[in-house]
Amino acid sequence: MTQTRTPRLERGRSALGPALALVHTGRAPTRAVLTAELGVTRATAGAVAAELEALGLIQVDARPAAPAGSQGRPSHRLAIAPDGPVVLAAQIHADGFRAALVGLGGRMVATAPGCMTVPADPAHIIDAVVEAGAGLLRETGRRCLGAGLAVPSAVAEPDGTALNPLHLSWPAGAPVRALFVEALAKSGVHGPDGSPVSGVAGNDVNLAALAEHRHGAGRGAQHLLCVATGHRGVGGALVLDGRLHTGSSGLALEVGHLTVNPAGLPCHCGSRGCLDVETDPLAFLTAAGREPGPEVSLLQQSRDLLRSEYADPTVRAAADLIVDRLGLGLAGLVNILNPDRVVLGGLHRELLDADPERLRAVVADRSLWGRSGSVPILAASLDHNSLVGAAEAAWQPVLDDPLATLG
Amino acid sequence: MTQTRTPRLERGRSALGPALALVHTGRAPTRAVLTAELGVTRATAGAVAAELEALGLIQVDARPAAPAGSQGRPSHRLAIAPDGPVVLAAQIHADGFRAALVGLGGRMVATAPGCMTVPADPAHIIDAVVEAGAGLLRETGRRCLGAGLAVPSAVAEPDGTALNPLHLSWPAGAPVRALFVEALAKSGVHGPDGSPVSGVAGNDVNLAALAEHRHGAGRGAQHLLCVATGHRGVGGALVLDGRLHTGSSGLALEVGHLTVNPAGLPCHCGSRGCLDVETDPLAFLTAAGREPGPEVSLLQQSRDLLRSEYADPTVRAAADLIVDRLGLGLAGLVNILNPDRVVLGGLHRELLDADPERLRAVVADRSLWGRSGSVPILAASLDHNSLVGAAEAAWQPVLDDPLATLG
DNA sequence: CCGTTTTGTTCAGCGTCGGCACAAAGTCAG
């Protein structure tokens, strides 16, 4: 009998994936740096770069723009091919959806926003956002290698179902990944070989964390903790050694039910004073004595209030209160996860911008010992980070093994 | 100029490390299974096994004990070489210390307990435990490839200092790893090449989790959460994909200050009702209305009480109270980390044994949705798991690259 | 102009692993 094996590591240049990841995240601007980062010889790095260029993923400019002041032969410049393949990224949030084409390097090639004019039904909305993305693909004629979808809900693995899509009034357990894949096939989105592209779905904060780690405020962090609040409730995410930690069934970093105010508001989870109900936009508006209106999103109302009336002592006091509660929650997370960076999004990001020192002081005061007490807390720095993160998740197979997904 | 490179991946048979790890954890009892687990051809697996045997690490029995009922040629049996090299494992706890020699497979070859007769000084105790280990090495004449030390304190990385060795009355920041390495050199513990062996130090609960994951109740878990309480305070640990997650500075899983009883006892951290003060042996004894005595350890007193007087309603009520608090803490951790298994040690293990259903019910009730709500909670199953874990940490370089550490 | 420094490329060689053929050692059917 002929010997069969279950291939663990595909054949092909094994340094290809790491090399592409380095160029993708901007950590390998030249072949010389690529050589050092990969830990291989110049010969290998050169061959790898040539292969990536042949695949149409990167581009080598023999004449660099910056002559620089160092001596020796100037290095050629490595860059993402501007006309290379893209992935389809989609995001659904409380106020609408957005589709985009995203190239390597996190570059948004085209984008199409959409409002919630269709029925609030998972299948219809996902169909609409995929159709918008397919339209962009038709307009631009770019090759598409994958697709990613960000939703404001925990997504269970390996099922791909949304467990708590509360803001969307969707039923718990909606099979978002299956609907996404189905919509992709229906819209005729296909890869270079004509077969339908693979689709992945994930929690929006998780994906935002991935994007911030690759291209934003989290760049270079070993263990990155992200916390964000957009509408109702609070989301968390953790990137460990460059990979998203979603736990063994996709439910990790459900941080909303950390107790941050023992005598606080009752939460649907049965406890009181959970992070979810104490630090989200509604909590802020309530603490500031404002009645939330129905026109714009709670995040928008909170942001407007914070930016325009921060001088008002009531608003200031409300912000301080939320910051104190958030700080307690972050300190608890820092003690458990010991990240080397924290990035905040949504309203938490705004609160950090308004008074960076207060939040940092609370966290430092309540977290334990040494370096972890002074863990840097930064504001998210990317526009549409969930969308870019959905693209990152879609790019992941290519970054892991370019040959298997292209050649 | 000749090309230099910073080697990322050492040369040598790259399947050697994974193969040794499989035999080490008992997941490769035969060459046939090894072939399947590694995902290589039989030829490669055979060559790898032959090389490991030549290195004196494993042993191939051509005649297997179990003829089994399956047809085809019976597979030869792979086992850890019984007279192979060992590592020196050491543990220091509140009541004394213990040194041991541990072979691959977690097999304890020799052990030597010691009491706290020496001054309560880090250097003296570490010298004593290393000297005990060196004595075992001299007695048995085994080759020693590394050394590991478990201490009841968070150990900061990369410094190797003990940050909160409270039960030992040591100064915070004691340089335990440096002292350990120094003591090893002083005692003449050396590797096969005559140079002093490398020494690693870690938190005892972290190392216990590693041991349980490799050889105990955590075997096969993808993400394993361990929680244990031995004397005062509560320790946590997380094993992710087979590697200990210690965070970016070694301080991860400091779970003692999760709030589990908002109106509870004040804690030195400034909050109230922390896991540390609500679920440790002292909390149990106090809840049961017993005055802790000075003779034996708090854990021993708690265990005796729980085992002999569980029928007493007061004791039963105290146990239930602690279990409820512990369940709240575990649920919080499960929501954040989403492990697929939880293993409990120390008093928590005893409480689980006393009433497994109560704890599981509390955790399921307070953790969120689906599979994570029914995460299995098991009792630690290894004797001296911190000690075995110290050995695991010492073995790690060999498991990662046998050739680099041996030949 | 030539030496120095750094970068890029070509080429031979080596080591690991896949693929195949064959041998070995058991079960099962008759």
Place this chain on the structure above:
DNA sequence: CTGACTTTGTGCCGACGCTGAACAAAACGG
């Protein structure tokens, strides 16, 4: 008992990714 079948172990050869060294190229400085 014998022969077909199944599964395991091993020897051989080639593919291929990578190293190492030599050489060429492109800048700077004296």
